[in-house]
Amino acid sequence: MSFNPLTVRDDFPIFNRTIRDGKRLVYLDSGATSQKPQVVIDSELDFYRLHNAAVHRGAHQLAEEATDLFEGARSKLAEFLGAETDEVIFTKGATESLNLIAYAMGNSPRGNRFHIAEGDRIVLTEMEHHANLIPWQQLAARTGAELIWFNVTADGRLDLSQISELITSKTKVVALTHQSNVLGTINPLDEIVNAAHAVGAVVVLDACQSVPHMKVDVKELGVDFLAFSGHKALGPTGVGIMWSKRELLAELPPFLTGGSMIADVTMTTATWAKAPAKFEAGVPNMAQAVGLGVAIDYLSAIGMTEIAAHEHALTSDLLGKLLEHKEIRVVGPHTMDNRGGALSFTVADIHPHDLGQFLDSQGIAVRTGHHCAWPLTRSLGVPATTRASLYLYNSIEDNDALISGIHSAMKYFGK
Amino acid sequence: MSFNPLTVRDDFPIFNRTIRDGKRLVYLDSGATSQKPQVVIDSELDFYRLHNAAVHRGAHQLAEEATDLFEGARSKLAEFLGAETDEVIFTKGATESLNLIAYAMGNSPRGNRFHIAEGDRIVLTEMEHHANLIPWQQLAARTGAELIWFNVTADGRLDLSQISELITSKTKVVALTHQSNVLGTINPLDEIVNAAHAVGAVVVLDACQSVPHMKVDVKELGVDFLAFSGHKALGPTGVGIMWSKRELLAELPPFLTGGSMIADVTMTTATWAKAPAKFEAGVPNMAQAVGLGVAIDYLSAIGMTEIAAHEHALTSDLLGKLLEHKEIRVVGPHTMDNRGGALSFTVADIHPHDLGQFLDSQGIAVRTGHHCAWPLTRSLGVPATTRASLYLYNSIEDNDALISGIHSAMKYFGK
Amino acid sequence: MNLDNLYQEVILDHYKNPLNKTLSENFDVQVHHINPSCGDEITLNLTLDGQTIKEITWDGVGCSISQASVSIASDLLMGKSLSEVESISEEFIELMQSKGKKTGDEAVLEDAVALAGVSQYPARIKCALLGWMAIKDATLQAVEKR
Amino acid sequence: MNLDNLYQEVILDHYKNPLNKTLSENFDVQVHHINPSCGDEITLNLTLDGQTIKEITWDGVGCSISQASVSIASDLLMGKSLSEVESISEEFIELMQSKGKKTGDEAVLEDAVALAGVSQYPARIKCALLGWMAIKDATLQAVEKR
Ligand SMILES: Cc1ncc(COP(=O)(O)O)c(C=O)c1O
């Protein structure tokens, strides 16, 4: 660990408050949403206080400043992801980003490379978050395409053995998560990307749980589309990113239509501006985009490699401590290779909801349930789990608080 | 005027800054986006600083508090609009709200009351913002429905003379703006709503330019869907509202799909939660929704009737001053009945872009161009206009600053 | 706020030894309810006898609150007339929405007053209501069926 | 920042008395460009003669910056070789993106240096580039056509 999480924590004002009558906040729910450093909060505030105006629309000074800040945030995101500036689309979150991709493909006319029809295949994995599952179910239902998926092995890894049956000349899209929000599994992309590209399919990556936690370079990964949410990456709520390659964005039809995304409009026809404008109808979430840019600056200043190393060490520590107990069942990889800091588990037969409630009474925030990956938890035979998810502001003492909280819960519920 | 705009202005920190080397900010661009009072900015800040967590998803205290604040904001919005709480859907803005309605109707299967097909008609007006035009063009193109519209008279009013040819038994949707963002015209709804309901059509109201400026009660208006953006109503960027009746929301299919909007999910099927959840996939724009709730509180404390009266007086003053000059052509109603505070005009043959730039050099922020209503400005023979739009923090001195700015511009450009 | 308000002895007892948790073979109506936010599921069989609920049996997985609540409800509402069921259910829902301000009338709600603490934990109210909603739904369906 | 930097005498002159603003009857290529953010439109005819731009004529509506810029560009680039057109255009684009840091080489850009002030008004850069982009597009199309 090359930085001190306790010093980092000082940058996050929420850690000054206490939980349930004076308990220290042990926040282990960053997989759901991350906390925000003061600089990010201040950047939204400063936008409203000093520069607020509709971007791209006014010839006045406020509009110029707002546009500069907004487009500056786009450049930051592009650099952070190893992308071109006009390849970065601001959305309201990963859910919108993924729906954008699926709906825009659904809007593709015959002849367009994204056109999907009966006989085509959409390939997913069994570990997808609902946000990267249901939009594809709906697209399949609308187009008649077939929906198929990679299974998950008992130890929580993707079963690649059927790759050649799944990814065939019929396959148009392979959509998968980079890191499972339930299992912590980091999926191997090279083999999938190569197989997909060999048959002319595009790869859509749900990077919600990777971009905030490790260095992600879109060119190195070789994927075609990428989505994530700002609020899980120290950014404001209400902003996310959809990235794709310039030549794909040129061919993809738009999704939301309205102001600022057009080239020309009559009562009955419209033509589109170039990306990114083409995909950003309406007055954008300006203050939030600017805030996300500042979050990215903050992460970069600490260093994504350092953050990943910190989380690796913390995860390894917590995984070891969980696995020591025979009453605790860790769902997901028990080894640290290609494994991130989402740890799901069950404790004896204490229902996760009860465990979570008990931990809350100790100031420990975890998430319980199916974590919006219901088909996965069902297939693993655990309709609900408790999940601890780690981030840069967590420390070994948070791990220890969780373990001791679990012990107390077992006593409380008489196990 | 029952309140003092100069006192109101003290609540908005942006008025402490100056423009172009020390000029007072004369902000006449609220039609594009409004400025934000400190209480709204603070509420976002407090959300992040004290209560930030993913709503509806955690059993911990932060998640409870965040959920309370978020759902509390929904209740405030419902009360403000005269709606039921579960009829209020948070979106990222009016553009998403209107796309939601059009796409969800497009998702309606045969037999559903919203199903649209060849032979059906979608009725618009010629004065629609692109956000309430292009989504319907696209829906018509996807379904084969016919797109037709009310014309606009030379004085900027809706031409209702053809209502019985437009709204017929084939009509499924009538979508129109409550107040034109270009002309300031406030459209008469009763006749249209009655005609639409008589043939079983629904009325979609774009209330972007009305909800921030006057009392809007959805029950009194009798419309079926309503959309507006928070950022034009003193609220944060990145949040808007889609409202509809409970029984319509029950029948309307969802639009964005993903987490938190489902009843049950398998790899190949999904069923939906009830509204509002059904229409709010993903971790929502929580801080922004909370901020919008506070903006609504702020507006209500001053009083929508008082705000409307203030704007009426200001508009009447400015309209009179503009009409005095024969070089100024006001596009839109020259009388104050059913007229709001958006004033579009041209000055001699000075191009609006040049006029806007000159006014900016005097600290006066206006908008120039087609205002995202290109078919309208083309049909009125003015491809571009200059628009001043008024709000509660504007005063007579702002009007006078504009008039004197126009005089100076005429001198500057040698007219 | 003390966790013991939530996890009262009575609740943990019902959780460990739930009543009527064996699905009957015969029933007028069977319903299946899910709490999508946490994945709790319940199957519930209900039989009417005239204007009275004759039998409620159920099976399901869920947290102590949801399991205890359906156990309590099945016991409390079995044998009651439809109008009694309605008024008791309403009183219970009011208790749940009271944000800790009500304690519940033990004469009406019996063991269900032990769930009063749930009202201070908004995320758990849905857990406590799962069984009650299933019973309400099943009753309506059974009445309609006739 | 002084508005006079933007609205230089030369610009206002070109705006009032634009050069080549009559569409020729004959041309190799006709293009139509729009600035969707403000509604400015331009139609432009271009004729090549070997490796040289023989004629540029245009018509359109727009602000003083966009009208003056196309007037200046049509005058400056007519009679120039394709490679000269490319390098002059590049230099102009750089000037526009300089945020007020460049003044422009008058030997290369001639009257177009008067547009240097535009670079301090980001919203106006597109106005100044409208004509240049139309010429670039038309040139490319004309070359391709052969
Ligand atoms: C009448 C009208 N409709 C729709 C919109 C679109 O709103 P937004 O861009 O906030 O989504 C606007 C404002 O731009 C408007 O004035």
Ligand SMILES: Cc1ncc(COP(=O)(O)O)c(C=O)c1O
């Ligand atoms: C893997 C994964 N995908 C998608 C999402 C959806 O993100 P959001 O709800 O911010 O749109 C999440 C988080 O909820 C996630 O963890």
